[in-house]
Amino acid sequence: MAETHSLQDMRQQAAIAAKVFIQRDYTNGTVCQFQTKFPSELETRIDKQQFEETVRTLNNLYAEAEKLGGSSYLEGCLACLTAYTIFLCMETHYEKVLKKIAKFIQEQNDKIYAPRGLLLTDPIERGLRVVEVTIFEDRSLGR
Amino acid sequence: MKNCEYQQIDPRGLSTPSSTQPYTENNVQRPRRKWEVFPGKNRFYCDGRIILARQSGILPLTLGLIIVTSGLFFAFDCPFLVTHLTVCIPVIGGVLFVFVVTSLLQTSFTDPGILPRTLPDEAADIEKQIDTSGSSTYHPPPRTKEILINQQVVKLKYCFTCKMFRPPRTSHCSMCDNCVERFDHHCPWVGNCVGKRNYRFFYSFIVSLSFHTTFIFGCVVTHLTLRSQGGNGLVLALQENPASVVELVICFFSIWSILGLSGFHTYLVAFNLTTNEDIKGSWSSKRGAEDSGNPYTYDNIFTNCCATLCGPMPPSLIDRRGFLPPENIPPAVAVDMGRPPFLAKNDTNMCTQRTKDLLERVIRSSELQGLWPPGTPKTAPGQELRARPESRSPAPSSSAGLPPSSCSGSADGPLPTGCSGSANGCPPTGCSDSANGHPPTGCSGRQAPSMECPPVNSSKRPSMHSNNPAFRLASPSLSFTHNTVILGDAPDMGFIPLH
Numbered sequence: 001m002a003e004t005h006s007l008q009d010m011r012q013q014a015a016i017a018a019k020v021f022i023q024r025d026y027t028n029g030t031v032c033q034f035q036t037k038f039p040s041e042l043e044t045r046i047d048k049q050q051f052e053e054t055v056r057t058l059n060n061l062y063a064e065a066e067k068l069g070g071s072s073y074l075e076g077c078l079a080c081l082t083a084y085t086i087f088l089c090m091e092t093h094y095e096k097v098l099k100k101i102a103k104f105i106q107e108q109n110d111k112i113y114a115p116r117g118l119l120l121t122d123p124i125e126r127g128l129r130v131v132e133v134t135i136f137e138d139r140s141l142g143r
Numbered sequence: 144m145k146n147c148e149y150q151q152i153d154p155r156g157l158s159t160p161s162s163t164q165p166y167t168e169n170n171v172q173r174p175r176r177k178w179e180v181f182p183g184k185n186r187f188y189c190d191g192r193i194i195l196a197r198q199s200g201i202l203p204l205t206l207g208l209i210i211v212t213s214g215l216f217f218a219f220d221c222p223f224l225v226t227h228l229t230v231c232i233p234v235i236g237g238v239l240f241v242f243v244v245t246s247l248l249q250t251s252f253t254d255p256g257i258l259p260r261t262l263p264d265e266a267a268d269i270e271k272q273i274d275t276s277g278s279s280t281y282h283p284p285p286r287t288k289e290i291l292i293n294q295q296v297v298k299l300k301y302c303f304t305c306k307m308f309r310p311p312r313t314s315h316c317s318m319c320d321n322c323v324e325r326f327d328h329h330c331p332w333v334g335n336c337v338g339k340r341n342y343r344f345f346y347s348f349i350v351s352l353s354f355h356t357t358f359i360f361g362c363v364v365t366h367l368t369l370r371s372q373g374g375n376g377l378v379l380a381l382q383e384n385p386a387s388v389v390e391l392v393i394c395f396f397s398i399w400s401i402l403g404l405s406g407f408h409t410y411l412v413a414f415n416l417t418t419n420e421d422i423k424g425s426w427s428s429k430r431g432a433e434d435s436g437n438p439y440t441y442d443n444i445f446t447n448c449c450a451t452l453c454g455p456m457p458p459s460l461i462d463r464r465g466f467l468p469p470e471n472i473p474p475a476v477a478v479d480m481g482r483p484p485f486l487a488k489n490d491t492n493m494c495t496q497r498t499k500d501l502l503e504r505v506i507r508s509s510e511l512q513g514l515w516p517p518g519t520p521k522t523a524p525g526q527e528l529r530a531r532p533e534s535r536s537p538a539p540s541s542s543a544g545l546p547p548s549s550c551s552g553s554a555d556g557p558l559p560t561g562c563s564g565s566a567n568g569c570p571p572t573g574c575s576d577s578a579n580g581h582p583p584t585g586c587s588g589r590q591a592p593s594m595e596c597p598p599v600n601s602s603k604r605p606s607m608h609s610n611n612p613a614f615r616l617a618s619p620s621l622s623f624t625h626n627t628v629i630l631g632d633a634p635d636m637g638f639i640p641l642h
Binding site: 019021026027028029030065066072073075076077079080087092094095124126127128132 | 265268290325
C-alpha cells in the first residue's frame, strides 16, 4: 500500500506534463454530453478516431442514463407512490449506468490510454463538468 | 533562532518512528470525508448522509405547524368523525400526513444538485481560455459565454466563487454559497435550495400539503357543522372545541398560499420552467421580436411533467461521504499541525525539503525496482516544486481583489421572492475566494460545524493540506536557504514510514 501511494505520488507529482479538459456540449440542452472535438494537445499521443470513439461512447452511456422512457417513468411513478422512500433502498437506473461508465473508463484507461501515457478521469469525480485527460511525460526517450 | 535550535535538535524527529507514530496513526486512522471540508454553507448530519442549508430557516416551524395541526386533528376531530361518518377519514388523513412529512424531509435533507467547485487545474484551464487584461487585482467585467442550445442563444455566466462557467439553468445560491443545477429557488420553509435533484420532492410536498390542509379544513368544518346541528349552535360548538378552531385558523391561512404555490409550480412543471427563469423573464416571448422561447421545453405538457417529475434521478455530484484522497506527503509532514507549538512557521519549509528528499529517494528506489526507467529526471519533483509556486502566487492577490466581484457574482444567483423573505442578507462571499476550492479563511462559521478550523485556513501553511498533492510541496519559501543549511541531516530522520 505504501508503494502504491508512493507510485501514485510519483505519477502525480513527477510526471504530469499537462491536463486537457473536455468540456460539456450543451447544444442539445442540459443532458450530459461532452464535446467530441479532438484537443490539439493529444495529437501526438493518440489517434483522433480512437479518442472520438471513446467520447462518443461516453456520451451514449450518459444518454442512456438520462433517457426518458418507459422504464424511467415507471421508476419515477413507483418512487412517487412510495413517497420516494424506495430511493433509500434501491439503486436508481442512473446509478447503475454510472457504474457501467466507471467500468468503461477503467477499461479504456487500461487498454488504450495508459499505454500511451494518458489517463482519463471519470467525469463524475469532476461534477460531470469535464472529462479530464492527464498527459504524463513521455518516458520513451529515457528507455 | 530558537526555532533553529529546536529544529536542529528536534527530539521527536531524532527518535524512532514509534514516538511519532501516535501522531501519524492519528491522522492516518481517521481519514476525513469530503463533507468535512465542503466549502459551501451547508450543514451535514449522520456522517454526511443528511445535508441542510446552514440557515435552516423556518424548517422547524414548518414541521411544527404540520405536526401540531395534524396531531390536533387526529386527537380531537377524528374520534367524532369516525363515529359519525367513516373510519376512512383518519386513514386518508394518516396517508396524507405521511406523504407530507416524508416529502418535506426529503426536500430538506437532499442535495438539491450542488455543483462541486472546480479544482485548481480546471479553474486555471478556464482562465486561460478567457482573455483577461490587466493585473490580477483588477476586477474583470462579468464573464459570459454564449452557446447554442436547441438553436437558441443562451448566455452562460462565470461564477467567481465556484470558478467555472455555470451550466445552463444553474444558479449560484447566495444563502448556501453553492452553484445549484436547475436552480429553482431557496426555500426557507424547507431550509434548503430547491434544485434539480429535490424539485420533485418539493412539488410532491406542496401538492400533498395542499390536499392535506384542504382535507383537514374540510373535516373540521364538517365536524363543527355536525356538532352545531346536533347541539346548541355554532358558537357553542366552537367554544367546546378549541382545538378545531386552532386547526381552522391555521388551515385557512395556509390554504391560500399553499394552493397558490401548488398552482404556480404546476404551471412551471407543465412548461418546463424554473421559478428563477420565470421571475427573471428569461424566456418571455414579450422580450423583443425574436423567438426567445424556452429551449428546454419538450413542447408537450405531458412530456414536460414526466421529464421533471418522473425523470431519472440524477446522482449527487458532491460525494459527501467519499474520503478525501490520502495525503500523498509523508504523514510526518502532515503531522506538523499536531506538533508541539515550538515548531513554528519554519517547519513548513523544513517539511518541504524533507518531502523533496523523500520523493527523490522514492524515485531512486523505484528505479532500482524497475518501476521507472533510470532516465527519470530527479529534478522532476524539484521542477514541480519550482513550477507550482507561480500558479499559487496569484491566489493571495486575487483574493484581495475579488471580494467586490464575488459579491456581484453571487448576486447573480437570484434572490427568489417567491418563497424567501430573508434572502436579502447576502453575506460577502469574497471570503470564499481566498483559495481555489478551499474553505475560506476570513469568514467564521462557514463550514460544517464539526470541522474545526481546518489547517487550510492558516495562511502560514497554505500548501500542506491541499488536495492537490503538487501544492503541498510549494509552500512559500520564506527562509528556504536558512532551513536548507539546517537540514543537512534531515533525510536521516526517521520520518519516512513508507519504508
